Amino acid sequence: xxxxxxxxxxxxxxxxxxxxxxxxxxxxxxxxxxxxxxxxxxxxxxxxxxxxxxxxxxxxxxxxxxxxxxxxxxxxxxxxxxxxxxxxxxxxxxxxxxxxxxxxxxxxxxxxxxxxxxxxxxxxxxxxxxxxxxxxxxxxxxxxxxxxxxxxxxxxxxxxxxxxxxxxxxxxxxxxxxxxxxxxxxxxxxxxxxxxxxxxxxxxxxxxxxxxxxxxxxxxxxxxxxxxxxxxxxxxxxxxxxxxxxxxxxxxxxxxxxxxxxxxxxxxxxxxxxxxxxxxxxxxxxxxxxxxxxxxxxxxxxxxxxxxxxxxxxxxxxxxxxxxxxxxxxx
Amino acid sequence: xxxxxxxxxxxxxxxxxxxxxxxxxxxxxxxxxxxxxxxxxxxxxxxxxxxxxxxxxxxxxxxxxxxxxxxxxxxxxxxxxxxxxxxxxxxxxxxxxxxxxxxxxxxxxxxxxxxxxxxxxxxxxxxxxxxxxxxxxxxxxxxxxxxxxxxxxxxxxxxxxxxxxxxxxxxxxxxxxxxxxxxxxxxxxxxxxxxxxxxxxxxxxxxxxxxxxxxxxxxxxxxxxxxxxxxxxxxxxxxxxxxxxxxxxxxxxxxxxxxxxxxxxxxxxxxxxxxxxxxxxxxxxxxxxxxxxxxxxxxxxxxxxxxxxxxxxxxxxxxxx
Numbered sequence: 001x002x003x004x005x006x007x008x009x010x011x012x013x014x015x016x017x018x019x020x021x022x023x024x025x026x027x028x029x030x031x032x033x034x035x036x037x038x039x040x041x042x043x044x045x046x047x048x049x050x051x052x053x054x055x056x057x058x059x060x061x062x063x064x065x066x067x068x069x070x071x072x073x074x075x076x077x078x079x080x081x082x083x084x085x086x087x088x089x090x091x092x093x094x095x096x097x098x099x100x101x102x103x104x105x106x107x108x109x110x111x112x113x114x115x116x117x118x119x120x121x122x123x124x125x126x127x128x129x130x131x132x133x134x135x136x137x138x139x140x141x142x143x144x145x146x147x148x149x150x151x152x153x154x155x156x157x158x159x160x161x162x163x164x165x166x167x168x169x170x171x172x173x174x175x176x177x178x179x180x181x182x183x184x185x186x187x188x189x190x191x192x193x194x195x196x197x198x199x200x201x202x203x204x205x206x207x208x209x210x211x212x213x214x215x216x217x218x219x220x221x222x223x224x225x226x227x228x229x230x231x232x233x234x235x236x237x238x239x240x241x242x243x244x245x246x247x248x249x250x251x252x253x254x255x256x257x258x259x260x261x262x263x264x265x266x267x268x269x270x271x272x273x274x275x276x277x278x279x280x281x282x283x284x285x286x287x288x289x290x291x292x293x294x295x296x297x298x299x300x301x302x303x304x305x306x307x308x309x310x311x312x313x314x315x316x317x318x319x320x321x322x323x324x325x326x327x328x329x330x331x
Numbered sequence: 332x333x334x335x336x337x338x339x340x341x342x343x344x345x346x347x348x349x350x351x352x353x354x355x356x357x358x359x360x361x362x363x364x365x366x367x368x369x370x371x372x373x374x375x376x377x378x379x380x381x382x383x384x385x386x387x388x389x390x391x392x393x394x395x396x397x398x399x400x401x402x403x404x405x406x407x408x409x410x411x412x413x414x415x416x417x418x419x420x421x422x423x424x425x426x427x428x429x430x431x432x433x434x435x436x437x438x439x440x441x442x443x444x445x446x447x448x449x450x451x452x453x454x455x456x457x458x459x460x461x462x463x464x465x466x467x468x469x470x471x472x473x474x475x476x477x478x479x480x481x482x483x484x485x486x487x488x489x490x491x492x493x494x495x496x497x498x499x500x501x502x503x504x505x506x507x508x509x510x511x512x513x514x515x516x517x518x519x520x521x522x523x524x525x526x527x528x529x530x531x532x533x534x535x536x537x538x539x540x541x542x543x544x545x546x547x548x549x550x551x552x553x554x555x556x557x558x559x560x561x562x563x564x565x566x567x568x569x570x571x572x573x574x575x576x577x578x579x580x581x582x583x584x585x586x587x588x589x590x591x592x593x594x595x596x597x598x599x600x601x602x603x604x605x606x607x608x609x610x611x612x613x614x615x616x617x618x619x620x621x622x623x624x625x626x627x628x629x630x631x632x633x634x635x636x637x638x639x640x641x642x643x644x645x646x647x648x649x650x651x652x
Contacts, residue, residue: 005462005463006459007521008460008463008521008522008525008526009459010526011448011456011493011494013448013452014449015446015447015448015449016447016448016449018447020447021444021447024445025445028433028441031433031437032431139431143427143428143431144424144426144428145428145430146428147422147424147426147428148429148430148438148441148442148445148489149445150394151392151417151420151422151424152417152418152442152446153414153415153417153418153445153446153447154417154445
């Protein structure tokens with residue numbers, strides 16, 4: 001029992017603005033999600049790719065001084081996916097001049113940042129959202145926690161966007177944050193702070209690419225969560241969507257490459273726009289959109305297709321969310 | 332309304348005011364022409380299952396839109412000012428509802444923050460309200476581990492934490508042991524008496540209503556069957572006194588009948604004597620003294636809550652049949 005029970009007292013404090021409700025919903029979601037040990041491990045794991053890419057940035061910035069470092073950088077980057085798009089920049093085996101370095105720097109940095117977002121972080125994003133998103137709404141429906149929310153001055157929009165912000169926080173932690181850290185590290189490793197003048201757009205591109213990643217994925221994951229009372233079904237649907245999409249895409253690409261009698265399965269980023277085939281894989285659709293944000297995709301039709309698909313998926317998910325969140329109240 | 336008692340409709344400043352509220356779900360009419368005023372104090376909202384109590388509460392909170400009719404809560408128009416209404420109402424749902432992985436105090440803090448209390452102040456207030464609700468160290472455990480009684484306390488604390496002028500409590504004593512039930516009813520009395528809260532209690536436990544309510548609204552088949560003060564409802568149609576005596580009741584009944592007093596023997600040997608004036612009481616005392624009869628109790632007869640409830644429900648069923 002309390003040491004000094006004051007009984008009931010009226011509350012006469014000052015309320016905070018109503019916009020803080022959204023932050024309350026999001027921050028409580030984050031706090032609850034952090035109870036997952038697997039999530040904490042994944043977030044730690046998400047920082048490790050920074051080490052690899054910081055070595056790449058270090059080698060690139062030091063390559064001006066020593067041709068041996070330039071060769072090491074070429075070998076390192078040559079082993080990364082879609083490195084063929086850097087063929088023009090990396091073609092020379094001798095170290096470029098400082099003018100050539102300055103010229104190729106934005107492209108190389110963009111490529112490294114995109115590769116970070118597109119490969120390790122995108123796969124980690126898939127896992128993190130698969131842990132965070134499924135219980136966000138389904139658990140509220142199962143435990144009837146929606147009564148706690150909606151008996152208070154909360155609108156459906158605040159509820160949905162509060163949950164969205166929970167996912168956005170974690171996805172930002174593994175996409176935007178590492179990429180921005182890497183950009184900051186690259187600036188510090190460069191010979192002069194003047195590089196900011198030529199690469200100032202990269203932080204903005206990182207943020208836009210993160211938004212392109214967060215909005216559709218978070219909405220789709222939340223829609224799955226809203227469709228069931230069992231979060232494991234929502235998690236299953238989430239992972240199934242990615243796996244089935246990727247397998248379908250791989251099979252279609254394999255058929256195409258067989259038709260073209262090409263032996264290589266390494267598809268360059270500029271070749272990602274494989275027409276309608278690309279639309280079968282959420283991973284490829286997001287990759288195309290992100291590559292466009294970083295200025296690597298020239299095929300307009302595949303970019304339009306990707307953005308239209310992402311827009312449609314987001315709109316459909318929002319429609320499901322509004323209907324499902326309202327449903328328990330209408331009974 | 333079929334034949335609802337309408338004495339509560341004319342009061343000057345009702346906290347809840349409903350006029351002709353009807354709610355239909357496709358072919359099913361959950362509420363029919365509800366016209367009622369809820370006054371400050373404690374009001375019991377009663378009704379059998381499916382009477383429309385939950386639908387009415389959802390309409391009051393603006394979670395459901397009425398098919399027709401109008402109403403206000405705390406002077407705010409239902410439908411036009413739903414968020415403002417929910418800001419000023421504390422709702423304790425009947426359903427078990429909780430946020431897993433949060434401790435009790437975090438859950439109450441969360442409820443306070445949803446009502447726009449600053450974060451640190453919400454935590455302080457959560458502790459204060461949990462103290463008031465009699466929650467001990469278990470407030471630091473996650474809510475999944477709570478007993479039914481503790482969850483009731485938690486829901487009550489969440490409804491109360493932002494200090495709302497109107498509380499809507501759905502089955503507040505359900506699942507509580509006798510001590511906890513008594514404590515919960517005392518809290519409700521304290522809030523109404525000392526802090527001028529208006530409290531609407533929706534329950535099936537009729538003695539609870541009798542213990543704490545001033546007014547009673549009975550819903551049956553989606554209609555207001557009764558809306559009256561408990562004191563008036565408790566008065567029997569014919570004034571009477573309940574008398575218990577030591578020994579066989581027939582003896583004293585015979586004595587009373589010999590004095591031309593109308594008396595009958597009720598359940599458990601209770602004598603029901605017509606009339607409840609002071610003179611009637613004095614006469615019974617005098618006759619008992621004269622014949623050396625020991626009176627164990629002498630109380631004015633009251634309609635039991637059960638009989639009031641059953642009468643109201645039966646009346647509506649006949650009217651809708």
